[in-house]
Amino acid sequence: MSLYPPPETRRCDVYTRIPEHLKRYDASSEWIAANKPGQSVPSFLEGPLFDGDGNLFVTDIPHGRIFRIDEQGGWEIIADYDGWPNGMRFGPDGLLWIADYRHGLMTLDPAGGEPQPLLTHVGSERFKGINDLFFDHRGRLYFTDQGQTGLQDPSGRVYRYDPDTRRLDRLIDNGISPNGLVTDLEEKALFVAMTRGNGVWRIPLKDDGPAGKVGLFVPLAGGVSGADGLALDEAGNLFVCDAGNGCVWVFDRYGQPLWRLLSQTEGRTLTNLTFGGPDRKTLYMTESATGTILTIDMEVPGRAPTYLSC
Numbered sequence: 001m002s003l004y005p006p007p008e009t010r011r012c013d014v015y016t017r018i019p020e021h022l023k024r025y026d027a028s029s030e031w032i033a034a035n036k037p038g039q040s041v042p043s044f045l046e047g048p049l050f051d052g053d054g055n056l057f058v059t060d061i062p063h064g065r066i067f068r069i070d071e072q073g074g075w076e077i078i079a080d081y082d083g084w085p086n087g088m089r090f091g092p093d094g095l096l097w098i099a100d101y102r103h104g105l106m107t108l109d110p111a112g113g114e115p116q117p118l119l120t121h122v123g124s125e126r127f128k129g130i131n132d133l134f135f136d137h138r139g140r141l142y143f144t145d146q147g148q149t150g151l152q153d154p155s156g157r158v159y160r161y162d163p164d165t166r167r168l169d170r171l172i173d174n175g176i177s178p179n180g181l182v183t184d185l186e187e188k189a190l191f192v193a194m195t196r197g198n199g200v201w202r203i204p205l206k207d208d209g210p211a212g213k214v215g216l217f218v219p220l221a222g223g224v225s226g227a228d229g230l231a232l233d234e235a236g237n238l239f240v241c242d243a244g245n246g247c248v249w250v251f252d253r254y255g256q257p258l259w260r261l262l263s264q265t266e267g268r269t270l271t272n273l274t275f276g277g278p279d280r281k282t283l284y285m286t287e288s289a290t291g292t293i294l295t296i297d298m299e300v301p302g303r304a305p306t307y308l309s310c
Contacts, residue, residue: 275302
């Protein structure tokens with residue numbers, strides 16, 4: 001961020017917190033052992049997403065849970081299974097499509113139940129560990145296969161999947177921990193957060209085959225983590241969660257910084273975000289370390305989701 005003038009800082013508010021009775025302080029998890037060794041992780045929220053009725057859905061990665069939060073702030077578990085769910089989107093079938101680090105792509109009836117496998121491998125090879133996903137307006141799904149990649153192993157992958165033809169294209173295979181992703185307004189380029197690379201890559205899109213000339217769209221300040229979830233508003237501004245510095249950076253369509261949206265909680269782990277409210281001008285963010293949902297009102301609506309629940 002030192003390349004730019006300091007952006008304006010705006011402060012977020014607390015919308016809701018995971019209720020105490022839903023926290024799992026002593027539960028063991030292989031995800032915790034690999035990603036938060038030696039720590040107590042009662043929850044780790046991700047994947048915020050609204051349905052057409054104003055309910056907010058979030059995942060709890062290490063404990064394999066998916067919550068639905070109603071407009072009054074009431075929390076309900078709709079899935080509790082042996083998985084590690086991360087990003088979510090509604091698909092063309094009205095189901096929740098889940099990026100499950102452990103099992104691959106899964107689907108779930110938003111009313112609840114047991115997630116079902118959809119795409120668990122490419123060829124005969126399992127995914128490294130998929131992280132997040134995004135549908136374009138042609139119904140094609142983009143998703144990141146992050147695994148444990150980073151600067152020590154820049155082999156993270158980004159895929160495009162066509163549910164109609166079942167065609168799966170690997171766009172890149174040299175990502176530095178690819179995470180959140182979203183296309184630009186024209187769907188001519190894909191933005192991908194590279195968590196351990198502390199930046200966002202821009203991937204030019206073609207109808208067929210690998211990506212064009214991939215570039216660094218914006219670098220982020222250093223820290224213990226980096227870019228995580230992404231979102232776009234109707235003006236083409238890019239919202240980037242900084243999972244180590246407790247904020248969301250907002251850049252215009254040319255990569256110039258506009259705002260820093262700062263958490264006011266004790267946590268610094270802002271992981272993902274979505275727009276909601278009747279006019280889609282309220283931004284909702286998961287602060288994973290404290291199990292908190294934050295909000296802030298913006299002037300421009302978020303881009304409309306490709307699909308909503310039936």
